[in-house]
Amino acid sequence: MADTTTRAKVRWGLLDLAVVVFALTPVLWIMSLSFKTPATLTDGKFIPREWTLENYRTIFATDQFVRALVNSIGIALIATSIAVVLGAMAAYAISRLDFPGKRMLIGVSLLIAMFPQVSLVSPLFEIERQLGLFDTWPGLILPYITFALPLAIYTLSAFFKQIPWDLEKAAKMDGATQGQAFRRVIAPLAAPGLFTTAILVFIFCWNDFLFAISLTSTERSRTVPVALSFFTGASQFEDPTGAICAAAVVITVPIILFVLFFQRRIVSGLTSGAVKG
Amino acid sequence: MADIVLDKVSKKFPDGTIAVRDVDLEIADGEFVILVGPSGCGKSTTLNMIAGLEDISSGELRIGGERVNDKAPRDRDIAMVFQSYALYPNMTVRENMAFPLRLAKLDKETITRKVEEAAKVLELTPLLDRKPANLSGGQRQRVAMGRAIVRQPKAFLMDEPLSNLDAKLRVQMRTVVSRLQKQLATTTVYVTHDQTEAMTLGDRVVIMRGGAIQQVGPPQELYDHPNNLFVAGFIGSPSMNFLTATVDEGRLRTALGDVPIGDRIRRELEGADAPRDLILGIRPEHFEDAELIDEETRRRGAEFTAPVDIVESMGSDKYVYLSVEGERATSAELEELAADAGAADFSGAGSNLVTRLSAESTVTEGEDRRVWFNLEKIHLFDPSDGRNLTLHEGRAAGALAD
Structure with missing residues (x-):
């Protein structure tokens, strides 16, 4: 018996290792490249022969990257908070109330989620130019919210459905208004759902390239993924690979921080003990 | 503290089903009223309407x-x-x-004081x-009670509060609830599907079926004087025995032999539209081993012989199951009761009588036994509408009443 369990452990360990290696190798490779000097960039070695921070210095030397970073953080945070708040209200209504047009609302939001974004880029470009939103923060925040909302509504309504309805009735009997019941009883219980949704929406906004490249034209609102593509080397004839890698590492950091920060809040089984069973 | 009055209260759902139909009920200040009935009888909907969690359609x-x-x-x-x-x-x-x-929005000190008082009452400190x-199930249940009593409301509503507890704890909590209600003297409406809870807890019991009230009264009265077949079958454990009975030449022909009837019942049965076939109901404790009966008592009843199927000795008395010939009594009410008890598909041929005999009885399984039953305690029901024919001015008087 002991033998089989050890073997099972080894097998699982190898499998886990394979998955981790598969997932992390590209990231580690990028990190490795970001520390290499231009001369050793293409030597094919995983561990840099000469370590340098020159690439990081380069990207922070000009305003270009920092500006893009500020844009990215600002736009993603604003879009995330609006999408999560709106999504929470919509999801609560969907999971609790029976109102006319409910199925239609769910259907339309699913439709938006399915819609190929690339086919919307040209009309959006025209619309935003007419409205003067082109190359502004709201010009990106609005489409981000539109596409993040279905995601938010779906994730959140699943969470709200898990919360026993009796809790809300109890809150009402205890003298709470509908709003108080939501804020003081339901929302704290749905917190893990809110955080999960926030992470997903944030990553969606942070990673977007398509809208960002089509709907911006200057540093005023250009986000990091787009800024990366406009990178040039220190001189016109230099390959910017090292700088791009350094920038890629830098923009991964906020995501990791964001996830780590919220992961601690995602405590599963928070509703246990509310009702029997 | 307040009384609660339901005046022709009805609940109709948007899909057209009527969950509660014209319920009239007056609950006095400080009274403990139990709403009881099989699932789907509208008792919880009624409670939710009192709570305000469901809209009232009319009334x-x-x-x-x-x-x-x-x-x-x-x-x-x-x-x-x-x-x-x-919670x-x-x-x-x-x-x-x-x-x-x-x-x-009470101030902090008042809140602390009240919470601690309530916790003390329920031993939650x-x-x-x-x-x-x-917390364990019982503790959670007490916290739920504590949250209700802490603000001294006009009334308590309880929706099957004990049904998630195990049997032993349930009996224990039953006395807690009962004591608490007496102590606080707050009007209480309590919903349950368990007839034992209903019998033991309430000042008055409301029996519901299909959204309508069947009978309202103190537990003993419902037990002794049921309005109809449904109430008779629902209250009591083990439940009342039902047999078919045919009216013939001023007597009732039943599987227990011929049963004489008194003048009053005879008059009831004389009308042209009077039913020919009746359902006879008799509770298990109204049987006795014929050997143990004195002459005085013997004259008030009748005797029959039947094979003994099973004997369950409870110590204080014996539950004896007798097989008798003849058809099972059938009616809509009885089928509903059987379905609720989960026994709809469990019916042998002939019918089985459940009797409760004295512990001194020497009855053994397999033998044929002479058994006496009390004619003054039998009920006769009209199978078409379930009405209790033996009821006279709210009192059941048996088959012999003049």
Whole structure:
């Protein structure tokens, strides 16, 4: 018996290792490249022969990257908070109330989620130019919210459905208004759902390239993924690979921080003990 | 403290089903009323309408003399205990109990004082700083009660509060609920599907079926003088025995032999549209081993011989199952009761009588035994509408009454 369990452990360990290696190798490779000097960039070695921070210095030397970073953080945070708040209200209504047009609302939001974004880029470009939103923060925040909302509504309504309805009735009997019941009883219980949704929406906004490249034209609102593509080397004839890698590492950091920060809040089984069973 | 009056209250759902039909009920101040019935009888809907969690389709609900049909639950000043307890898992026991007081915007000291008083009554003091997840079922149940009593509402509503507990704890909590209600003297409406709870707890019991009230009265009265077949079959454990009976030449032909009938019943049965076939009902304790009967008692009843199927000795008395010939009594009411008890598909040929005989009886399984039954305690029901024919001015008088 002991033998089989050890073997099972080894097998699982190898499998886990394979998955981790598969997932992390590209990231580690990028990190490795970001520390290499231009001369050793293409030597094919995983561990840099000469370590340098020159690439990081380069990207922070000009305003270009920092500006893009500020844009990215600002736009993603604003879009995330609006999408999560709106999504929470919509999801609560969907999971609790029976109102006319409910199925239609769910259907339309699913439709938006399915819609190929690339086919919307040209009309959006025209619309935003007419409205003067082109190359502004709201010009990106609005489409981000539109596409993040279905995601938010779906994730959140699943969470709200898990919360026993009796809790809300109890809150009402205890003298709470509908709003108080939501804020003081339901929302704290749905917190893990809110955080999960926030992470997903944030990553969606942070990673977007398509809208960002089509709907911006200057540093005023250009986000990091787009800024990366406009990178040039220190001189016109230099390959910017090292700088791009350094920038890629830098923009991964906020995501990791964001996830780590919220992961601690995602405590599963928070509703246990509310009702029997 | 207040009385609760339901005046022709009905509930119709948007899909057209009528869950509650013209319920008239007056609950006096401080009274403990039980709503009981099989699942789907409308008892929980009625409770939710009193609570304000369901709209009232028609009729009027008054609490303390004031019409509250359109008031939100928070403005009715009533507390409710849920079957699932519905404790707030993110709050400690103390916070759970303080929640209604904090919503009522009481000052901190009053809240602390009231929570501690309530905790003391329910013996929750050592648990005040725990989260619901770390409590046992019985403790959670007590916290749910604590949250209800802490703000001294006009009335308590309880929706099957004990049904999630195991059998032993349920009996224990039953006395807790009963004592608490007497102590606080607060009007209480209690919903249950368990007839034992209904019999033991309430001042008055309301039996519901299909959204309508069947009978309202003190438990003993419902037991002794059931209005109809449904009430008779629902109240009592083991339940009443039902047999078919045919009227023939001024007597009733039944599987227990011929049963004489008194003048009053005869007059009832004389009309042209009077039923020919009746259902005879008799409770298990109204049988006795014929050997143990004195002459005086013997004259008030009749005797029959039947094979003994099973003997269950309870110590204080014996449950004896007898097989008797003849068809099972059938009616819509009895089928509903059987379905509720989960016994719809469990019916042998002939019928089985459940009797409760004295512990001194020497009855053994397999033998044929002479058994006496009390004619003054039998009920006769009309199978078409379930009406109790032996009932006269609300009193059941047996088959022999003149």
